[in-house]
Amino acid sequence: MNTIAKPPVANALDVAREHARQRYRRDDAPEPAAWNETLQVLLGHRSVRAFLPDSLASGTIETLVAAAQSAPSSSNLQIWSVVAVEDPARKARLAALAGHQQHILEAPLFLVWLVDFDRLTRLSDVDGVASEALDFTETFLLGAVDTALAAQNATVALESLGLGAVYIGGIRNRPKEVAAELNLPPGVFALFGHAIGHPDPERPAAVKPRLPQSAVLFREQYAWTDAQQSAAYSYDSRIRAFQREQGMVEKDWTIQARERTRGPSSMAGRHVLREVLNDLGFELR
Numbered sequence: 707m708n709t710i711a712k713p714p715v716a717n718a719l720d721v722a723r724e725h726a727r728q729r730y731r732r733d734d735a736p737e738p739a740a741w742n743e744t745l746q747v748l749l750g751h752r753s754v755r756a757f758l759p760d761s762l763a764s765g766t767i768e769t770l771v772a773a774a775q776s777a778p779s780s781s782n783l784q785i786w787s788v789v790a791v792e793d794p795a796r797k798a799r800l801a802a803l804a805g806h807q808q809h810i811l812e813a814p815l816f817l818v819w820l821v822d823f824d825r826l827t828r829l830s831d832v833d834g835v836a837s838e839a840l841d842f843t844e845t846f847l848l849g850a851v852d853t854a855l856a857a858q859n860a861t862v863a864l865e866s867l868g869l870g871a872v873y874i875g876g877i878r879n880r881p882k883e884v885a886a887e888l889n890l891p892p893g894v895f896a897l898f899g900h901a902i903g904h905p906d907p908e909r910p911a912a913v914k915p916r917l918p919q920s921a922v923l924f925r926e927q928y929a930w931t932d933a934q935q936s937a938a939y940s941y942d943s944r945i946r947a948f949q950r951e952q953g954m955v956e957k958d959w960t961i962q963a964r965e966r967t968r969g970p971s972s973m974a975g976r977h978v979l980r981e982v983l984n985d986l987g988f989e990l991r
């Protein structure tokens with residue numbers, strides 16, 4: 707008779723439960739109905755802002771780009787490109803433009819994800835065909851969606867390899883200077899940066915809890931009720947506990963969110979983005 711214990715199925719469930727509990731910081735977090743390595747990477751995500759100086763294994767950039775290109779693409783237009791920046795001096799200049807974010811300097815690789823209308827414009831120009839659809843807001847939105855889906859595929863891929871990353875929206879603080887630094891032609895926009903490297907185990911990042919599902923999941927129709935309202939407020943104590951553990955200043959999420967959405971002064975200069983996009987060659991009709 708085989709007395710060896712069966713593979714630890716219960717352990718997988720425990721791992722699943724623990725990941726869900728950490729994601730929401732709630733003992734009543736919904737239990738994952740199934741579990742595998744992909745879900746473990748996804749639910750274990752945390753932005754990494756402290757990197758070892760070690761460079762990345764050769765072929766890493768190409769692997770991440772293959773993962774990115776495997777994302778779905780609206781009408782298969784593949785309307786994005788990416789610039790891989792490894793030169794420390796260029797990273798330093800980009801870090802300065804993105805609000806002096808130290809983690810960009812620390813990361814051995816800084817990717818800049820681009821909404822790229824230039825490639826399609828050139829292809830149309832070759833045959834003298836119009837590319838007027840590129841002038842519409844819808845197409846810019848399409849480009850932003852495709853670029854984000856691609857970048858997030860790269861994030862999942864790099865996290866599955868034990869690497870860490872943080873997106874850098876700060877790259878939109880000074881779009882014209884960034885365009886000049888990266889030699890971007892008109893019709894190409896740096897949507898966000900992506901600092902990537904080996905996480906420093908001495909300065910580990912933790913899983914940041916999210917709003918309870920009752921605040922974000924509607925069934926059949928949208929309906930914001932008192933239950934959603936109190937679910938959102940119940941998140942404040944979870945995010946505060948996270949901040950406390952991380953040695954960060956404690957602040958309610960509801961207050962943070964309100965401050966971030968208050969108005970132009972809370973937008974790090976990005977309130978002028980439509981005009982800047984017009985100047986960079988996006989009509990946004």
Ligand SMILES: Cc1cc2nc3c(=O)[nH]c(=O)nc-3n(C[C@H](O)[C@H](O)[C@H](O)COP(=O)(O)O)c2cc1C
Nearest residue numbers: 751752753755807872873874875876877898913914
């Ligand atoms: C598009 C985008 C831009 C971001 N920009 C920045 C940034 O400029 N600097 C930064 O430190 N984190 C940035 N972040 C990271 C968010 O702050 C982070 O994802 C969020 O606080 C949730 O934490 P988590 O990723 O650890 O779960 C960005 C995230 C996204 C999706």
